[in-house]
Amino acid sequence: MVAPESQFQQTSPMAKHAVRNKPSSCLSDSFLFIGGAMVALLLVWTLWSSVNPNPYPNPSFGTIVNEAKTISASEVSNGRDCVINTQGANLRHDPPESTFYDDPQISYSIEKPVKNWDEKRKEWMKHHPSFAAGASERVLLVTGSQPSPCKNPMGDHLLLRFFKNKVDYCRIHGYDIFYNNVLLQPKMHTFWAKYPVVKAAMLAHPEAEWIWWVDSDALFTDMDFKLPLERYKEHNLVAHGWFHLVYEKKSWTSLNAGVFLIRNCQWSMDFMEAWAGMGPQSPDYEEWGRIQSRTFGDKLFPESDDQAALVYLILTGKHKWADRIYLEGEYYFEGYWLDIVGTLRNITEKYVELEGGERRLRRRHAEKVSESYGALMDHYLKEAGIGHGRDTLSRPFITHFTGCQPCSGDHNKMYSGESCWDGMQRALNFADNQVLRNFGFVHPDLLDSSLVTPLPFDSPA
Secondary structure, rough: OOOHHHHOOOOOOOOOOOOOOOOOOOOOOOHHHEEEEEHHHHHHHHHHHHOOOOOOOOOOOOOOOOOOOOHHHHHHHHHHHHOOOOOOOOOOOOOOOOHHHHHHOOOOOOOOOOOOOHHHHHHHHHHHHOOOHHHHHOOOHHHHHHHOOOOOOOOHHHHHEEEEEEHHHHHOOOEEEEEEOOOOOOOOHHHHHHHHHHHHHHHHOOOOOOOEEEOOOOOEEEOOOOOOOOHHOOEEEEEEEHHHHHHHHHHEEEEEEEEEEEEEHHHHHHHHHHOOOOOOOOOOOHHHHHHHHHHHOOOOOOOOHHHHHHHHHHHOOOOHHHHEEEEEEOOOOEEEEEHHHHHHHHHHHHHHHHHHHHHHOOOOOOOOHHHHHHHHHHHHHHHHHOOOOOOOOOOOOOEEEOOOOOOOOOOOOOOOOOHHHHHHHHHHHHHHHHHHHHHHHOOOOOOOOOOOOOOOOHHHH
């Protein structure tokens, strides 16, 4: 499945009208021939102009110029001009010059390291300069689930809704998304399955600066909030956690590896090799489990896991790894669902209060310009003394249903399946209301996913 914005649309004329004049009997054969040839040439030119309205595109890709195109009212009403050709990445341009894709030694497999990736990626970008604009902020979101159907009767439906939530977020913010449901390394299953996918995504998308892994049971509960990428400009990996718990407590729960942002660079290739090297495909897998158990006194099971592996790499590789890792604890880069779902009602009431006092916040607008309204809401939140930190009345960015296991239904015994199900419904509908608003509808009851009602004009005035 691809994000809706990645589709390429092409138009063709709906109908063509030709005017035929009956030739006079006094015309010579030669004149008839010349006249026919001219008509044929004119018809070919007309057809070509309809299919290719810009027959002489600028062949130079050296400079990307983004200019606003002014469209008159007559152009908008003319069906011929419904699709507007805008400047941007050229998806049809792949020059014949050799790149790393032509190297048979380059492998997408997690077992085979990639070297000199920064140079290879830079070379590819040089041959595809239309991707240069905005390259430093280009993000590919990657997620996925198991190859087989879910055991839980509601599992596949829940995974679909979690995926829809991610597609909605990516569409609003202009991110690409890739959903994987196969094991790229058969031995790397459960939480280890994501690392072969992330490595392959780096190679498949050299134009992306960041690869953003989000677990299938995590969802966006603030559709306006955007990653503060400038904050991470000196770092190559971002995860949710706290360094003081890593170094002082040596706890394997000092961070969470279910959501992470990793830069598409050689450092990350090397780090992924070390990280995945503790996985079940490694001949040292059992030994890594014993090492992790000795290192982390609170680890609950003997097998090597990816979260403990990440903490171990931070502890043992400060200059090599830790200095380039950012543990985000100021906002819900990844938030525990039990801490969040009970606050959604109060958060909704606070946003309604802010919108009721400022007409600009409740103005109808196209979904494509939602980011500007998100920035406006952020301004009013700050004026009200509400930031995006934890334990505030701002919407939590990502809510992670760790332990609920929506696909298998084998939830953690510390809470009931009903609490998981109700929590997921509340969070999914809370997020969906932020999307449906731009389509004129709303879920009036967060526990009733099927019911929507029209949103009154100027609501919630």
